[in-house]
Amino acid sequence: MTFDNFIKTAWADHGDQPLVVAERLSTSPQLAQTSSQIQAFTRLITHVYGEHLADWDAGIALLQSLPRLANEPAALSAIAVSTATLKYGRGDQDALASLTPLEQTITLATASSLFAAQQKLAMAIDSYSQALMSYPEFTGLPEEIPVHRALAVGGNHLACVLEEQKQRSTTETAAMLQAAQSALKHWQRAGSWLETERAQYRLCRSNLQAGLKDQAVQAARRCLEICTQNNAPAFELFFAHAVLAIAQKDQNDAFELHRAAAIVCLEQVPADEQHWCEAELKELNK
Structure with a gap:
């Protein structure tokens, strides 16, 4: 080895x-x-x-x-x-x-x-x-x-x-x-x-x-901006959209927009990496 x-x-x-x-x-x-x-x-x-x-x-x-x-x-x-x-x-x-x-x-x-x-x-x-x-x-x-x-x-x-x-x-x-x-x-x-x-x-x-909600958003x-600017893979984009959705849970339109984007990204994440996304997915589906 x-x-x-x-x-x-x-x-x-x-x-x-x-x-x-x-x-x-x-x-x-x-x-x-x-x-x-x-x-x-x-x-x-x-x-x-x-x-x-x-x-x-x-x-x-x-x-x-x-x-x-x-x-x-x-x-x-x-x-x-x-x-x-x-x-x-x-x-x-x-x-x-x-x-x-x-x-x-x-x-x-x-x-x-x-x-x-x-x-x-x-x-x-x-x-x-x-x-x-x-x-x-x-x-x-x-x-x-x-x-x-x-x-x-x-x-x-x-x-x-x-x-x-x-x-x-x-x-x-x-x-x-x-x-x-x-x-x-x-x-x-x-x-x-x-x-x-x-x-x-x-x-x-x-x-x-x-x-500190405003600072979190x-x-x-x-x-998300950094991910977008650097053509980040779906794995990184999932977390970026997910955390932005979670930070805006009290704003229904913003939450649903980024929740939907996160789900789309998750579908593109390799199967052997998807287990890392489970905690965020659970939060998105509460």
């Missing part, structure tokens, strides 16, 4: 079988030989051993077993950041001490996702807030792309988890909105149109949960 196939299969399997994937990872560090491969391996280790298993020590040990490429600073940084993230997750207060400011921001943003996945919401909010404050000014340099990605991914994950809470405090609602807004801001700097339109979708959802419209 090639390295790329190994990683692709592991990501596909880890949600339902995190222990099985962890075992595969623990016996395969030798597969990562290049800088890009090591970076991909560290991301998967951090996600599986951190978010899914909270097995900090085993994850750290596995990271330390990865090859050290002396002339590949990106690979060395990836190992350092992932190790610090798992150490921070287990409660090591000095985990960030040896990192650069950029690495500290990535670590804090990634740790926020670990805490959110474990429903440690106060810790997740605090970690993400620290990430935003730890490196507030960006100059647009290429080496900052991983920071933007970490803040975008962390913000999206935190917003999503907070949206799902049946009872949110005022602090949690504010954190949800900040996370969704920050995810959009940083995907605009580091992602493609696809990540940006999905961030608009997330912002719409967060605004709806916060009771604006975000949903921007989501």
